[in-house]
Amino acid sequence: MKIVSTNIGERKEINYKGTIVTTGIYKYTVDNPIFLDVEDVKGDAICDRENHGGVLQAIYGYSLKHYEYWKSVYPNVDFEMGMFGENLTIDDLDETKIHAGDTFKVGETILEATVQREPCYKLGVRFNKMSIVKKFWKTTFCGVYFKVLQTGFVKSGDEFIQIKSCPENPTIADLYVAKRILNGIS
Template structure:
C-alpha cells in the first residue's frame, strides 16, 4: 500500500465572475490558514457555481497533484506563471499522489477526516476561460491530468502539513489513469467497461454511464456476428 504523503495546501473560496463574459465560478480558491473543516458537502467556506457538475456529496472535495502543474506549464507557456497549486480550483494539493497511483474507491485518512475516491474530475470550459487557452481543458483530459473527487465518509479537520494515508483499496486495476485510458477508447471491450462500472466506490452516475455503454457495445458486437 502507498505509505502516505502530506497535505501541502488546503484551498477554499467563494464565487467570482469569470472574464470575459461574466459567468459565475468557484474556481478562484485561496489558501486556508490553519484548520479547515471537512463536512459531507465539502470544505467549510467553499462554494461551487454550477452544482450540476461540481460539489455535492459525491464530489465534495477535489484533490489535484501538485506535480501536474509542471506538465501544464511546459505545454502552455503563455500562462505558465498562473499554473500553480490551487489555480485549477482544487481543495487539496500534494506531491506523491497522482492519477497513476490513486485508484477508484481508495479510502484515505486526510487529517482527521476519512475520504473515498469517487471519480476523476471532468474539466470544463471554464478552465479555458480562466487561463485564456482554448485547448487547456482538452489537454488535461487527454493527458489524464484531471485530479479526482472524494466523498466524505467521516467528517474531520485538515490543515497543511497533515498526513494523507491510504486506509483501504478495492481494486489494483482501475487507477484514475486506467479509468481515462479505457473511457477515452473509441471501442473499448464491453467486459472492461462492466468491470470498471462495478468497482466499489465509483460514483453511481459513472456506473450507469459505463454500464450503459458496455451493454450498447455488447449488442453491437452480437449484431455484427
C-alpha cells in the same frame, strides 16, 4: 502523500463569450485548516452543483507533480496552488495508482476516492487559454474527487494514509480515459 496546500474560493462572475457566468474555480491557498464536510468544503464556493460538490465529489484533489508538467506546457502562466480548482494540492497524487474506493485517513477526516474530474471551459477561463481543456483531456492528470466518510479539519502538511485498497476497481485514470473515449475526445 501529503497536503501541500489547502485552497478555497469565492463566487466570481466572469464574462464568457458575452455571457456572465458564475464560477468557483478561482481557488487560493489559505493558511488556516479547512473543514471537509459531507458535500463540500466549508467556506468554499461551488456554483455548478450538477458537476461539482455533492457526496461523490465533495473534495477535489490535484497533484503538485502535475503542476511541473503544466508549467512546461504553459511557461508564461503565473501558477499558484488552487489553479486547477482543487481544494487540496497533494504532493504526489497519482491517478494511475489510486482506485475508486481507496480510502485515506487525512487529518481528522476519512476520504474515499470516487471519480475523476472532467475539465470544462471554466478551466480555460482560469488559465486564460482555452487550449488547456483539450490538452487536459489528453493526459491522465485529471485529479481525484473524494467522498467524505468522516468530516473534520485538514491542513497543509497532513499525511494521506491509505487505510483501504480496492485493486479490483478501476483506477481513477482508467475511469478518465473511458470517459474521454465515450465522449469521442481525441
